[in-house]
Amino acid sequence: MTSAFNSMLNTPESKLPLEVWAGVECTVNRVGEEYFDQLERNGHAKRLDDLDLFAQLGIHAIRYPVLWERIAPDGLENADWSWVDERLERLRELGIRPIVGLVHHGSGPRDTSLVDPEFPEKLAVFARAVAKRYPWITHYTPINEPLTTARFSGMYGHWYPHGRDDLTFVRALLGECKAIALSMQAIREVNPNALLVQTEDLAKIYSTPKLAYQAEFENERRWLSFDLLCGRVNSTHFIWGYLLKCGINEAEFEFFLQNPCPPDIIGVNHYLTSDRFLDENLENYPTWTHGGNGRDKYADVEAVRVCAEGLAGPRALLKETWERYQLPIAVTEVHLSCTREEQLRWFNEVWNAAQELRDEGADIRAVTAWSLLGSYDWNSLVTRSVGYYEPGVFDLRSPRPRQTAIAKMVRDFATGHKPNHPLLDIPGWWHRQERLLYPAVSCDRGRGAEGQRSRGESKSILSAPPRPLAIVGATGTLGKAFARLCEVRGIPYRLLTRQHMDIADSASVNKVLAELQPWAVVNAAGYVRVDDAEREPDICLKVNAEGPAILATACAQHNVGLLTFSSDLVFDGAESNPYVETDTVAPLNVYGCSKVLAEKLVLRANPASLVIRTSAFFGPWDDYNFVTIALRELSAGNTFVAAEDAIVSPTYVPDLVHASLDLLIDGENGLWHLANKSAVAWADLARLAAKKAGVSVRGLISLPTQELGLIATRPAYSVLGSDRGELMPHLDSAISRYLEERG
Known part of the structure; x- marks a missing residue:
């Protein structure tokens, strides 16, 4: 056990039970001139009584949208607060703590973008207005997953402003992180006790030995939003040379060194298919997976589909995050697009991993049932609207949101009970052999004891013959x-x-x-x-x-x-x-x-x-x-x-x-x-x-x-x-x- 683990053993937080949080998929992203609004798609924009359904789950807090694009698309002077007023007041009555999000995979109103030099200041103005209107709000996520959003908007070209180069990616990320810091400064001028819950999808990269250099680079880059906010990015940083090579001036990093804004709670978002594997043996993979870095050509595939040992799992990721930052952690999104029993197995596995690390002394605060109402068209990264729906805690294909088996699991965790569905005794597909779509490759390089432990757990998960x-x-x-x-x-x-x-x-x-x-x-x-x-x-x-x-x-x-x-x-x-x-x-x-x-x-x-x-x-x-x-x-x-x-x-x-x-x-x-x-x-x-x-x-x-x-x-x-x-x-x-x- 590390000294970081020991240091938290006697804190008040470690004595509190692991909380159950929840969240509504609320992305408002821009593709070209079109905005894609999940709140309109899932109907929550028109259903106030959803909040009463959420309260029946026993959740302690909810990641909730107070989105810039929805409230003030035509400027703060024309803002319409009525929707948020009604819903935040109802959450207050229900005793559910809102964790307010201001931008969720978006780029702001039409008069700005992630690479607009004034984007940080513009968001901070909106953030101050939110804090003034709702001074009782204590938890904020000004921008959800800034690194992921910067990649999709600045490197891969999926979302506005559709950049496809490293410079646009880094510019977008720096702008987002500066916006987060300035927004929290503005909010804390109103409410000095406001807390930053900063989320990120911490996907890990595995590779063949030849491409270890690329995996190592990407595995450092995935921490960049947290490192910037914590004031860690200087000339000694692992990817400092890359940042300068992109065309960023050293002086631009001074802001973060002079104005550190470390998260009060690090929000870890982890999806089974986010972890990737890089392999130069292109013949083993379909052509649509082929790419490269200018030095080597390689396939980029889901690691779970090729790694012989299986993935290290959520426990390893949470432990890695804790040991790197020694800051409180919450798992801020747990969702799986799959059959119901696999959704249950995944949530159960993440919860158990968080609870186990918490018992060992890590300051893990909560696990979040994400996508309460499911989500639309994330199979295309919300770049088009074709109606592909993934149910979540509730299923929207009924006249009113229908509770799924996940709702019972959430209630069980929220009330301190252990879920007992017999299908939880079976390993999820990510532990079973049929997960492999390509020739199995060892991904064990650099994994260490934590990965070994995760694989051992998956093999011994059955203690008795399951009920058929x-x-x-x-x-x-x-x-x-x-x-x-x-x-x-x-x-x-x-x-x-x-x-x-x-x-x-x-x-x-x-x-x-x-x-x-x-x-x-x-x-x-x-x-x-x-x-x-x-x-x-x-x-x-x-x-x-x-x-x-x-x-x-x-x-x-x-x-x-x-x-x-x-x-x-x-x-x-x-x-x-x-x-x-x-x-x-x-x-x-x-x-x-x-x-x-x-x-x-x-x-x-x-x-x-x-x-x-x-x-x-x-x-x-x-x-x-x-x-x-x-x-x-x-x-x-x-x-x-x-x-x-x-x-x-x-x-x-x-x-x-x-x-x-x-x-x-x-x-x-x-x-x-x-x-x-x-x-x-x-x-x-x-x-x-x-x-x-x-x-x-x-x-x-x-x-x-x-x-x-x-x-x-x-x-x-x-x-x-x-x-x-x-x-x-x-x-x-x-x-x-x-x-x-x-x-």
């Missing part, structure tokens, strides 16, 4: 898809045939549940032959209704979650708008009747059950769904007959499985509709798939349903919508991904 997810329906399309995707998602499962467990036999069900002790059951079995059901209704009702009811009763007794499936055929087709969960059911055939009865019996026996209505399956892993058969026949030059007047909402099986698993993990219950967004006739579905696949439709024959010789009556319209949440992608996207997967 029981999947009923081993031979069916849906059951097999659940098993396949559970494998991908790191969800232990047991795929059960009727011989393993007969859901129509309560003794069989109870015996298996007692032996397996699953955390949940997915009932993917059922009688699916709609026409045959008209001839053997008793068998259909026993399999589709009695069995699920017995299973629901047993799951309630064993305190096990249940997910089971229903159908669009519970409706009669009399409507012309998509059916939602509260619409009246009126089945036209025996199969539909069996599903209606199943819904009633399951939810009566076990109201905590999740019942998902879906329709018109197609998927890449079986050869007997409508889309696959249509393409096969049309490709072979054969005729293919399809209904021209039955309108459905087709469902891509992988999308259905992923969304269903997320809802199950979230603890959702009751009826949900899940189908890809569309309303299409069967014949038009065949045309759409054929067009995307480049297949001729000359053999397609469109007929009215009544001419197809079907026994069971089908509804003419059975499109599924939802008043609980539109979680599924559009049909066009689904078909494109289907064709890619089929290869």
Whole structure:
């Protein structure tokens, strides 16, 4: 243990519990002449009652936007404070401490930019106005992630002013850091006790031995914003020569030496894919990863995708930050764009790392649940607006923000409880072998004992066999898809045939549940032959209704979650708008009747059950769904007959499985509709798939349903919508991904 660790052991902060902070993704960045505003995209700009939802999480503080571009785009004299007035007052009433951000990946109003020599003074004027208006505010982040913003705006050209050279990058960074220092000076003239919470994404660089010099340079450069604010950048600094070579005058660094503004709390933002690996062996990587530094050409890839040992992890980064600065630290962003269980695993891992270091004496103050409302289009670094959404603590694809499983985890941490979801016992994808997309390379160079420890922890994370997810329906399309995707998602499962467990036999069900002790059951079995059901209704009702009811009763007794499936055929087709969960059911055939009865019996026996209505399956892993058969026949030059007047909402099986698993993990219950967004006739579905696949439709024959010789009556319209949440992608996207997967 270092002396820095020992020095903090007896401070008052070390005796306080680790706090839970939160944050709303609030980026307002500029691309060309267009501003991209996350608060407009996520709707928080119009929903005051979001704050009450946030308060229910038990959070202590929130990183909150009081953004220059939004409040005073036309100058301070024309500022509109009404939105901020209302929200900051509500936070005050709720007892949540705001950590006010003034610029979040932005460059200010149109009359300035990051390389404007007057940018620092202009932001300081705004900062003073904020402090005067809200003198009770104690925590500020004048500029979020200045180094990252300078890189994206001045070196990579993504954001305004779209520089692509080292000089623009350094100019932007110096301007931002000076703006931070001047802003804090202005704020402290109003409130001498105001604290600077300075955030940065401290991505680490790994490399081959040949490129160690470049990795070492970038690993020093990543600290530059903190070093500037702490007054550490002088002629002895590691990258001093680089800064001068860029064209910066030595005198420009005097400001920071004369006016140090060290953070009161260092905010560490860490993303799994931020860490990079540099490799001169270009042939191992796709061309879009290729680049260089003028001396060597190399690929720049996500380190987690290539490092054989895995990454050092959040604990190593926090320890490195603590030992470098010996200043209080908070993890100011924890977010992962992934499936729900991986989001939980990542948050849990970061929390445990922070708690462990705190227990050893490091002054770690808080961990922040970032992106409370999720985020939009960060897969393109918000350089375009295409609607790519990543859910966070809340999911915005419902009529009002819906709590996900992360919300429960945040509440647990905030109230001093340890989260206990069984899926937390499984290593995240970043610890599993399938993370590797390229030939594995040793990244162990210079890592030391901390990295060794992190890898050891990931190997021994399982102390006991994890509780599985029981999947009923081993031979069916849906059951097999659940098993396949559970494998991908790191969800232990047991795929059960009727011989393993007969859901129509309560003794069989109870015996298996007692032996397996699953955390949940997915009932993917059922009688699916709609026409045959008209001839053997008793068998259909026993399999589709009695069995699920017995299973629901047993799951309630064993305190096990249940997910089971229903159908669009519970409706009669009399409507012309998509059916939602509260619409009246009126089945036209025996199969539909069996599903209606199943819904009633399951939810009566076990109201905590999740019942998902879906329709018109197609998927890449079986050869007997409508889309696959249509393409096969049309490709072979054969005729293919399809209904021209039955309108459905087709469902891509992988999308259905992923969304269903997320809802199950979230603890959702009751009826949900899940189908890809569309309303299409069967014949038009065949045309759409054929067009995307480049297949001729000359053999397609469109007929009215009544001419197809079907026994069971089908509804003419059975499109599924939802008043609980539109979680599924559009049909066009689904078909494109289907064709890619089929290869």
